[in-house]
Amino acid sequence: MMLGVIGVGHLATAVLRGLMRSGVEPESVILSPRGHGKALAAAHGFSLAADNAEVVRRAGTILLAVRPADAATVTASLELGAHHTLVSACAGVTVATLAGAAPAARIVRIMPVTAAAYGASPTLLYPHDGAVADWLAQLGPVIPIGSEEEFEVATVSAAVYGWAQALIGAGADWSARHGLPAEVARQLAAATFTAAGRMLAEDPAPADELIRSLATPGGITEAGLDHLTANGAFTAWDGACDVVLKRLRG
Ligand SMILES: NC(=O)c1ccc[n+]([C@@H]2O[C@H](COP(=O)([O-])OP(=O)(O)OC[C@H]3O[C@@H](n4cnc5c(N)ncnc54)[C@H](OP(=O)(O)O)[C@@H]3O)[C@@H](O)[C@H]2O)c1
Known part of the structure; x- marks a missing residue:
């Protein structure tokens, strides 16, 4: 299943560089056309969606890296189903907020830093999810966190x-x-x-x-x-x- 990226800005660019560095096939990642999406697809061969709906159609795991203030609205617009895992990197945006906007999807929060580009991001993960932990490990050490209160402190x-x-x-x-x-x-x-x-x-x-x-x-x-x-x-x-x-x- 493809990885989709919605919010292809500063952080997502670092994550994508880290994934390329670890040998991920660029065609297995589909980017939203907003932000740096078009330019990164043209430069590195990532799949490029016509819009967010196409990302949702073609990807099972979706990295959400829009600004925190946009996270709930963008998530609500995505129509995510039970087969989707939404992996949010949006600082301070709770699982409950995201679940309110995407009730059917599995929601996971992560907090990487831009050293992901060099495979050196200590990336926080809550709640634990084996498949997400496996792809995050390409970006540096994964640090599972036991509760959302601890996640904010760790952030x-x-x-x-x-x-x-x-x-x-x-x-x-x-x-x-x-x-x-x-x-x-x-x-x-x-x-x-x-x-x-x-x-x-x-x-x-x-x-x-x-x-x-x-x-x-x-x-x-x-x-x-x-x-x-x-x-x-x-x-x-x-x-x-x-x-x-x-x-x-x-
Ligand atoms: N920067 C970091 O080092 C860092 C580290 C950890 C976590 N984070 C988290 O990552 C998130 C993004 O931060 P950032 O610094 O990467 O911000 P950013 O550079 O402003 O990127 C946000 C991107 O979201 C896009 N976007 C906005 N609305 C959209 C929509 N409806 N559909 C698709 N794309 C949309 C924007 O595209 P347009 O330009 O077209 O509006 C922009 O490219 C934040 O929630 C932040 O808390 C950031």
């Missing part, structure tokens, strides 16, 4: 993904202003964040302990952490997470 990480890039950019700019070649500065800043993530993901020691082991008393890591703490950096970070969670809970 904050999709915003953190952007903030981490802003921090990497700020670090790279600082290094370049202080004389490092710009491309060296960017690659170093990015690889440093990757290294930090890898360490916390793979070393089973408690995070506090790992950080303490880096912050030698009187050393450079401690000096910087003290400055960040004294200037409210971590309080501000918590506050930003709160802002996002509140938005997601609507």
Whole structure:
């Protein structure tokens, strides 16, 4: 059965790049003609539907990646049946909202990030669905989430993904202003964040302990952490997470 995509924008483009990278046959994916649909079909050989109704006719699994405010209206217009699985990437849009718009279909929520293009998206999944988990695995590690409340909390990480890039950019700019070649500065800043993530993901020691082991008393890591703490950096970070969670809970 084909995968259909409705809402071929920024996120869907990254997902499609990830699927191509993992060797998916482009003809087995049918795109809505809106957004980047026409251009991606012409460039890579994806099937192109004349309209959303054709996507629904030809695909059993449908990735919905329209803006959250459009999700319910677009879903209601699709006339999905019991043989359809609607896989929504729309942030903050609940299963109940989507089920209200498509009562017959199976509804699954996912939350990928654009690193899907490189097979590196930690993608949230709720409720668990084996077939959806299998195709998501082509985009990076799949993280099944146990409840919708937890899903909203976990979705904050999709915003953190952007903030981490802003921090990497700020670090790279600082290094370049202080004389490092710009491309060296960017690659170093990015690889440093990757290294930090890898360490916390793979070393089973408690995070506090790992950080303490880096912050030698009187050393450079401690000096910087003290400055960040004294200037409210971590309080501000918590506050930003709160802002996002509140938005997601609507
Ligand atoms: N951006 C990310 O990194 C990211 C990450 C995770 C989740 N998400 C979620 O993914 C969704 C899309 O985000 P985005 O950043 O990709 O937005 P986007 O670039 O604005 O893409 C949305 C797309 O939906 C299309 N669209 C709107 N109404 C449609 C309809 N009735 N039928 C078919 N297509 C329609 C738009 O086409 P037109 O241009 O023709 O209007 C546009 O191409 C959001 O719900 C967001 O929460 C995004």
